[in-house]
Amino acid sequence: MASTAIPRLTAGAPIGGPTRTVHVTVNDVAFEIAVQDRTLLVHFLRDILGLTGTHVGCDTTHCGACTVLLDDRPVKSCTVLAVQADGRKVRTVEGLEAGGKLHAVQEGFTAEHGLQCGFCTPGMMMTSVALLAKNPNPSEDEIRRAISGNLCRCTGYMNIVKAIQHASKASGGAK
Amino acid sequence: MIPPKFDYHAPGTVDEAIGLLQQSPGDAKVLAGGQSLLPLMKLRLAEPKVLVDISRIANLSYVREDGDWLRVGAATKINDLNDSPAIQSRYPLLADAGAHIADPLVRNMGTVGGNVCHGDPGNDLPACMLASGASYKVRGPKGDRSVPAQEFYRDTFVTALAPAEILTEVQLPKAQAGDGGAYLKMERKVGDFAIAAVAVHLRLDAKGSVTQAGIALTNVGPTVIMASKAASSLVGHKPSDADLQAAAKLAAEAAQPTSDQRGPAEFKKGVVKTLAYRALKKAWERAGGKS
Numbered sequence: 001m002a003s004t005a006i007p008r009l010t011a012g013a014p015i016g017g018p019t020r021t022v023h024v025t026v027n028d029v030a031f032e033i034a035v036q037d038r039t040l041l042v043h044f045l046r047d048i049l050g051l052t053g054t055h056v057g058c059d060t061t062h063c064g065a066c067t068v069l070l071d072d073r074p075v076k077s078c079t080v081l082a083v084q085a086d087g088r089k090v091r092t093v094e095g096l097e098a099g100g101k102l103h104a105v106q107e108g109f110t111a112e113h114g115l116q117c118g119f120c121t122p123g124m125m126m127t128s129v130a131l132l133a134k135n136p137n138p139s140e141d142e143i144r145r146a147i148s149g150n151l152c153r154c155t156g157y158m159n160i161v162k163a164i165q166h167a168s169k170a171s172g173g174a175k
Numbered sequence: 176m177i178p179p180k181f182d183y184h185a186p187g188t189v190d191e192a193i194g195l196l197q198q199s200p201g202d203a204k205v206l207a208g209g210q211s212l213l214p215l216m217k218l219r220l221a222e223p224k225v226l227v228d229i230s231r232i233a234n235l236s237y238v239r240e241d242g243d244w245l246r247v248g249a250a251t252k253i254n255d256l257n258d259s260p261a262i263q264s265r266y267p268l269l270a271d272a273g274a275h276i277a278d279p280l281v282r283n284m285g286t287v288g289g290n291v292c293h294g295d296p297g298n299d300l301p302a303c304m305l306a307s308g309a310s311y312k313v314r315g316p317k318g319d320r321s322v323p324a325q326e327f328y329r330d331t332f333v334t335a336l337a338p339a340e341i342l343t344e345v346q347l348p349k350a351q352a353g354d355g356g357a358y359l360k361m362e363r364k365v366g367d368f369a370i371a372a373v374a375v376h377l378r379l380d381a382k383g384s385v386t387q388a389g390i391a392l393t394n395v396g397p398t399v400i401m402a403s404k405a406a407s408s409l410v411g412h413k414p415s416d417a418d419l420q421a422a423a424k425l426a427a428e429a430a431q432p433t434s435d436q437r438g439p440a441e442f443k444k445g446v447v448k449t450l451a452y453r454a455l456k457k458a459w460e461r462a463g464g465k466s
Contacts, residue, residue, distance in 0.1 A: 017180035037183035037226075059176055061214055062366055064280060073254070073283040079213050080284060083183050084206075084228065127280065148365040149278025 022086040026051070027095030035082045042066045044082035045092060053093040053122045057151075064150030067123035068092050074130040076149070093122035096129065104167040105129050114163030116154035124150045128164045137168055178216035185228040189235070189314055189341055192227050196339040197316055199225045205341060206230070207250055208284035210277065211293045235288075235343065238262060245347040249288025254279070256287055266347070267461050268307060268356025268376055272299045275358070278366040288342045291324075294332040294398070297368030301328060301399040303358060306374040306389035309347045315340035328398040353379040353386075355462025357454040360393070361446050363437065369394045370437045371446040373426065375458040383413045383464050390422070390451065395443055396431035405429060405451065416466065419459065423452035 017036045024031050026049060035044055045051045045068065057065030059078050066077040069091040096103035105128045108114065115121045124147060131138060131146040138146065143164050144157075152160060183206075186192040196203045203225035206212060215221040229235060235250035238259040245266065247256065256262055257273040276282055276290065276299050290300040291311065304311075304324035311322045316339050327335045336342065360372035372393035378386050388406040391399055405425035409418060432443035 018182055020183065038178045038180060040177065043177070059217070061210065061277075061281060064278075067280060070283075074280050075284050076280050079210060079281075081178075081183070081209065081213070083185070084209065084230065086185070146279055149280040 020083060020086075022083055024082070024085050024087075025089045027091060037081070037083055039082040040078055041068070041070075041080040041082050041085055041090070042077040044085075045077065045090070051092050051094050055119055055122055057119065057123075062151065063120070064123045064127065065120050067126045067150060069126055069130055072130065072133065074127045091126070091129075093125055096125065103129065104170045105132065105164070107170060108163040108165075108167035109160075112159050112162040112166050114156070114160045116152075116156050120150060120152045120154075124152065124160055128167065131164070132168055132171060136171060138164070140165070176217040178213060179219065179222045181216075181223055182225045183228065184225065185231045187231060187233070189229075189232055189343060192229055192232065192341055193314065193316055193339055195225065195227045196341070200338050203227055203338075205292075207286040207289040208252065209289075210281045210285035211289060211295065211298075229288075229341065230286075240349055243349050245349050247287050247345040247347070249286065249292075249342045249344060251287045253277075253282035253285045253287065253290065257282065265350040265354075266356070268303050268358050268374060268458075269300075269347075271356075271358035272303045272360075272372075272374065275299060275360045275362070275372075281366070287345060291327075291345060292334060292336060292342050294328060294330075294334045295368075296331060296396060296398050297394040298399075299358070299360065299369070299372060299393055302372065302374035302391035302393045303356075303376075304345065304347070305391035305399055305401050306376040307347050307356065308376070308387075308389060309345055311342055312344040312346060313340050314343050319343075321346075325401060331397045351378070353381070353462055355379070355458040355460070355464070357457035357461065359450040359454045359457070361450060368437075371395050371430070371432065371443050371450060373447060373450040373454045375451070375454040377409070377455075377458045377462050377464075379459075379462045379464055384411065385409045385414060386411075390426050390455075392426065392430055392447060394432075394437075395447055400429055400431065402426040402429040402451070409455075413464075414455075414459065416456075419455045420452055422455060423448050426451035 055065040057063035061079040068077045204223035206226045206228045235248045237248040309324045356376040361370045374391045376389040388409045390402040390406045405422045427444045427448035430447045432440045434440045
């Protein structure tokens with residue numbers, strides 16, 4: 001469900017360097033926006049669009065707190081330039097809820113207490129959404145492999161795995 | 176951390192990309208997935224003035240068997256390599272390695288071409304390419320040329336690629352009956368470079384004799400290392416378990432590790448020996464070898 005209105009925004013913090021106009025669809029809303037070439041996708045989302053659900057964790061491609069879906073595949077947005085997302089579709093944690101109803105993955109994390117401090121949760125959930133879209137009925141081993149690029153420093157992995165299994169069952173998976 | 180300033184270009188063709196590289200000799204870098212380059216730029220270890228993004232170029236992302244070759248487009252994402260039915264069913268060496276490059280999220284951006292061209296001895300695919308006798312198709316201002324993987328890696332971050340050249344395709348000999356391979360990697364945690372890793376490719380004849388062998392080592396020297404003596408010790412006969420162990424010992428002797436945060440050099444040599452033996456055994460079994 002794409003919005004018909006195309007918001008025209010200007011770039012946020014003046015970090016300097018060449019700029020260009022990008023067309024990016026974020027959570028089904030199409031944006032036409034001038035960004036500096038060196039703006040990272042995570043800063044584009046947080047500082048320019050104000051979508052602060054995507055977190056900056058390690059800022060070195062290790063932790064996965066900044067995970068978003070780029071054309072439906074989970075990527076670490078601290079290691080992607082906003083210009084690399086030009087013409088593409090981004091989904092963030094803000095885009096999971098639809099019509100006041102939580103996504104099955106969000107329900108799963110709630111039901112199974114899949115978070116403690118919550119810092120890794122947005123990234124963890126975006127990876128989970130992509131996993132279940134590709135493999136609706138993952139084994140525990142497949143879940144653990146899928147989230148191996150997302151770190152939880154509360155080490156609450158047991159409940160995170162249960163949360164994803166909960167979402168899988170709720171969405172019709174059998175295991 | 177925000178990368179230093181650069182000019183970004185997203186050309187639509189390889190020739191256009193080469194033209195852009197020629198305009199800024201030495202100051203321009205190819206951006207494929209950016210999973211190695213962007214971290215280096217954020218840390219100011221690399222400060223290219225110009226980035227040429229090749230991800231918008233059509234027909235650079237594919238995995239297909241064609242004639243005597245398996246052809247992999249340079250901009251193929253690592254996860255697309257991993258999802259390829261041909262790789263999953265007939266190229267166990269690549270399947271093993273692809274599943275252990277960085278982490279699953281990085282593999283959605285990182286590319287095969289980036290992994291083989293970066294020239295970091297910790298990259299996983301170069302060893303696979305050396306072990307299987309791959310060639311790299313490269314295009315530059317003077318046209319196309321083919322570089323054997325074995326001649327590509329000159330020093331740490333130094334490859335045979337000229338400043339205005341772009342890797343377009345990786346070509347591996349097509350899998351046939353009697354082929355087997357394995358990649359074993361020891362890493363401290365998911366996403367880390369290898370403490371050491373070993374790539375093995377074997378080809379057996381109908382009687383179980385080894386007709387071709389390739390063994391290459393990741394992250395135990397300034398570049399990826401070909402363990403040629405170890406490989407040739409296996410050719411021409413049906414190897415016994417003792418032969419595999421002797422070859423693994425030769426592989427460890429070819430390693431040139433340095434002591435660092437991943438362990439002392441002697442430890443790493445021991446890791447190479449153990450991984451080489453296990454990888455040889457696995458490759459041998461996958462090739463249909465029976466003792």
